[in-house]
Amino acid sequence: MKNIIKKLLTFIILLFVKNIKTEKSIFLLCKSRIATTNTLKLIKAYVSRLNIYIDGHDNKASISGLWRRGELVILGNNNNLIIEEGCYLTNTRITIRGNNCSIAIGKDVTSGSLYMACMGQGNYITIGDDCMLSENVNIWSTDSHGIYDMKDNLLNPSKPVKIGSHVWLGKGSSVLKGATIGDGAIVGMDTMVNKDIIANTLVVGTPMRTVKENILWKRGFIDK
Numbered sequence: 001m002k003n004i005i006k007k008l009l010t011f012i013i014l015l016f017v018k019n020i021k022t023e024k025s026i027f028l029l030c031k032s033r034i035a036t037t038n039t040l041k042l043i044k045a046y047v048s049r050l051n052i053y054i055d056g057h058d059n060k061a062s063i064s065g066l067w068r069r070g071e072l073v074i075l076g077n078n079n080n081l082i083i084e085e086g087c088y089l090t091n092t093r094i095t096i097r098g099n100n101c102s103i104a105i106g107k108d109v110t111s112g113s114l115y116m117a118c119m120g121q122g123n124y125i126t127i128g129d130d131c132m133l134s135e136n137v138n139i140w141s142t143d144s145h146g147i148y149d150m151k152d153n154l155l156n157p158s159k160p161v162k163i164g165s166h167v168w169l170g171k172g173s174s175v176l177k178g179a180t181i182g183d184g185a186i187v188g189m190d191t192m193v194n195k196d197i198i199a200n201t202l203v204v205g206t207p208m209r210t211v212k213e214n215i216l217w218k219r220g221f222i223d224k
Contacts (some may be wrong), residue, residue: 007027007136011189016035018034019035019038019039020034020040020041020042021031021039021044022038022041023042024043025044026047028047028094029035029048030048030051031051031052032049032051032052033054034054035056035057036059037057037058037061037077038055038059038074039059039061039062040052040063040182041062041066042064042208043063043064043085044064044065044085045064045065045067046066046068047066047067047068048069049068050070051070051071051072052071052072052202053075054075055074055085056074056077056079056123056182057077057078058078059076059077059080060079060081061074061081062081062082062083063083063134064085064086064087064196065084066085066089066181067086067087067092068181069090070089070091070092070093070094071095072093073096073097074096074157075097076096076098076101076147077100079096079098079099079101079102079178080103081094081096081103082102082104082105084105084106084129085107085223087105087107088111088147088197089110089114090111091113091114092111092113095119095138096118096119097117097119098100098118098120098121098123100122101118101120101124102118102124103116103119103124103125103126104126105127106126106127107129107130108130109129109132110111110131110133111133111134111137112133112134112136112137113120113136113137114133114137114138115137115138115139115140115196116138117140117141119158120157120158121143123142123162124160125139125141125161125163125221126160126163127139127163127167128132128163128164128167129162130165131166131167131168132167132169132219134151134170134172134189135171135172136171137171137173137174137175139161139163140160140161140174140175140177141160141177142158142177143156143177157210158177158185161177161180162173163179164183164184164185164199165184166182166183166184167182167183168186168211169187170186170187170189170190171189171190172189173188173190173193174191174193175193176185176192178194179193179197180196180197181196181197181202182196182197182200184200184216185197185198185199185203186202186215187203187204188203188204190204190206191205191206191208192206192207192208193208195208197210200213200215
């Protein structure tokens, strides 16, 4: 009965909201402002308490899985967001600002609380399947504001962030622009990642250091 009511409310809400297309999805208690030439597609998604602002031209966002509480901001032209099926995102904020930028989140990714920022020209963030992102995690492929030399040359251009599959980012960790994290890696609590991490490696600290190699991890809680 609850699902029927939610589907009915979603149908009624979307009668008054432009540029949102749904397929077997729930869309509740959200605030949205989407400019005319942009589109948001929900595919088997459950989206609630999300603030959405998309402005510019030909921006596209496709969301599957669950996203409860947070914010989506896309500003510029020809930007893309893809969130694959099975994701479970809570308290998650995503910002894309620029042109031809993209964020792609793979299947079965979970987050406790997350902030992602992608800015620039043709910049991107990719996250593979089955990643576990803890609370207060930051992923930035940009410094957000420019630093210039005396001849007005940009000194800190944005750079992509690439995170492999089955990666665990610990509470309070930050991944900065230009970093690549290999499959199966673990980033410890409050660690700042500003360089590449090889697969199946445990890193901790600021400055970051490797403490274990050839490791595996599982989602289940420790019972020993």
